[in-house]
Amino acid sequence: MNVFTTSSSSLDAKTQTAYGLIRIFLGIVLAIRGWLILSQPESILAMGVDRELFVWVSFIGISHIIGGLLLAFGYLARLGALIQIPILFSAIFFVHAHTKLMMGGQSIELAALVLFLLCVFFTFGAGSISVTEFMKNKKE
Numbered sequence: 001m002n003v004f005t006t007s008s009s010s011l012d013a014k015t016q017t018a019y020g021l022i023r024i025f026l027g028i029v030l031a032i033r034g035w036l037i038l039s040q041p042e043s044i045l046a047m048g049v050d051r052e053l054f055v056w057v058s059f060i061g062i063s064h065i066i067g068g069l070l071l072a073f074g075y076l077a078r079l080g081a082l083i084q085i086p087i088l089f090s091a092i093f094f095v096h097a098h099t100k101l102m103m104g105g106q107s108i109e110l111a112a113l114v115l116f117l118l119c120v121f122f123t124f125g126a127g128s129i130s131v132t133e134f135m136k137n138k139k140e
Helices: 002-012 015-039 041-045 051-073 077-082 085-095 108-124 131-139
Strands: none
Touching (some): 015 041, 015 051, 015 077, 015 108, 051 077, 051 085, 077 108
């Protein structure tokens, strides 16, 4: 039991590392998602998006790439989250409006989780493991 409490308290002191790793992971995943949207636009069109909205699909892909990279590096992470929040909000309330909870595929639960994490990073910033923090420490 003593080994568990020792390792547990050691990890408790590293919550900023966990916060940073979650941000990095989310940023990479969103950037990959943006790349996939741009390289395979027919997959988005197959979800029921009209061809007339193809410009918006391209905008979504570019926003995911730019915002995801900003999040992953922790440079202007709040801006990276902000430009993606309306996209995820729209995905939940318009694209996934006809779906129910616990359905297969690109589910509303996943979109809601990503939206929640984006709101957290928009509110609290990148954290200590970020380019912004590195640059701030380098100036001092």
